[in-house]
Amino acid sequence: MSGVILSIKDLKVKYGGIEAVKGISFDVREGEIVTLIGANGAGKSSTLRTIAGLVKPAGGSISFNGEDITGANPTEIVKRGVTLVPEGRRIFADLTVLENLRIGAYLRHDSLKEDIEWVYSLFPRLEERSWQAGGTLSGGEQQMLAVARALMSRPKLIMMDEPSLGLAPIVVRGIFDIIREINKRGTTILLIEQNANMALQAADSAYVLETGRITLSGSGEELLKNEAVQAAYLGT
C-alpha cells in the first residue's frame, strides 16, 4: 500500500464567528482518488480552500509529503505540487485557451511544449479552440480547461471542487473519465462533489461531511452500499 501524501488533523476553519469546519481529520494516500461528499454548507469547499492556502485555518494541521504546510501561502502550496480546480471553473474568460494553460504553469520555468501536447491529447476540443478566448467555451469545455490548466503545474495532488456542477450528465461522465485517466497516470485526486453517485463510483476512499464534521468514512464502494448515504445523497 502506498504512503499517505496528504494528512489533515483536527482542521478547523472559521469565517468571522462562524465555524465552517469543526475539527476534521482524514488522510489521502498517494495514487488514490479520495472524495468528500456532503450537502451545501457542509464545509467541503472550505476544507479545500484551506488546504490550497486561500483561507488560514483556525486550528489543526495540514501536512503534505510529510511536511507541515499549515497556513502556507497559495504560491508555496502550488510549488509543493498541490493545486485546486476551483468551484465554478473560474477560467480566465479574456485569455485564450492557450494563455489559460500557460498561466497554469506560471511557476514553472522549463519548456511547456510536452505538457501542452499532453493536455491537448487528453482534451482534443481544447486544441481546436486554442486561440479562442476562454469565455467563449461551453460549460463542459470550460471545466476541461480548468482541469487542463491545473495539470500544467505538474501537480502531485489535484483537488477538484464540484467539477460536475451545472454540467449535462453526458458531459459529467466525460469529466469523470478524465479524472480516472489523470489518476491512472499517477496524480492523486481529492474530489468534492454533490453528485455523490459519480464521485463514490470513482473513489478509492470517501468521507461524508455534515455541518463541518466527518460523519462516515469508508471505501467508495462501502459508502455506495451504506443505507444512510443512499437515503441522504443517492436518492434511492
Next chain:
Amino acid sequence: MQLAVSTLLSGIAAGGQYALIAIGYTLVYGILRLINFAHGDVFMVAGLVVVYMSASMPLYIALPLMIVFIVALGFVIERVAYKPLRSAPRMSVMISAIGVSFLIQNFATYYTGGLARYYPEIPFLYDSVTIAGATTRWVTIVTPFIVVALVLLLLLLINKTKIGLAMRAAAKDFETCQLMGIKINSVISFTFIIGSGLAAIGSILYFTNYPSIMPVSGTLPGLRAFVAAVFGGIGSIPGAVVGAFIIGICENIVKVNPTYSIFSDAVTFIILIIVLGVKPTGLFGEKITDKV
C-alpha cells in the same frame, strides 16, 4: 494655416503628455479598481525632483535618477497606503489615496516654501524649431513619437510576457491567480512601478513647456489625464491614450481664442459628459463587471 499647424502640434503634444499619466490611472484601476488620486502628485514630484537635482548635478544624471526615484515612490505609496487596505472596502482605499495626495502636496509646499520653482531648460527638448511657419519647441515634435514608442513597448509587455499575462489575469480574478501560484502583491507593485515610470517620463515632456512648477502643478494635468482615462474607457490602455490625445487637442483648439481659453477645462468636461451619456463605459471600455 500657421495657426492650425501650431494648434494641432501643441494639442498632440499635450495629449501625449496626458497619455503617459493616464496610463498610470488606467493600469491601477484595471487591477485594483482604485482611482489613484495621488498619481497626479507623483507626477508633480517628478518635476520638483528634477528642479532640485539639477542644481547639484548635470541633467543627464538627474533625469534618469529622477525616474528611478519616482518609480520607488510609486512602489512605496502602494505598499504603505494601499496594500494594508487590500481587504478593506474600496471606499477606504480611495480615501487613503486622497490622503496620500494631500500629504505629497503638503510636503512639496514645505520644501518649496509654496513658491514657484524654475524648471530647468533641458537641451534639445527646450530648443525652438519652425515647422510650416509655426514655431514651437522640439519637445512638441518628439512627444508623440516617444509616447507611441512607449505605448507599443507597454502593449508588448502586457500581451507577450509572463508578467503581462499575470497582470491581465489579475485584472479579472485575484483568487484564481493565487491558485496559479501568482503572487498578487508583486503584480500590483509592478503595475505601480510602470505607472509611475511613465508619469516620470511624461513630467519631463510636460514641464519643459512650462517655466515653473508649484506644489499644485500635478493637479490639473492629473485631473485631465484621469478624465482621458475615463473618456477612453478606464482599464483600457489604448482607450487612455486615444482619450488623452482627444482631450489634448480639444483643449488647444478652445485655447485658440484668448477670450475663451479660460474655459478649456470646462469644455473638456462637457465633452466627457456627452461621451459618457452616449457610451457609459467610455470609448474602449468593456462592460463594467465587478470582481467576484
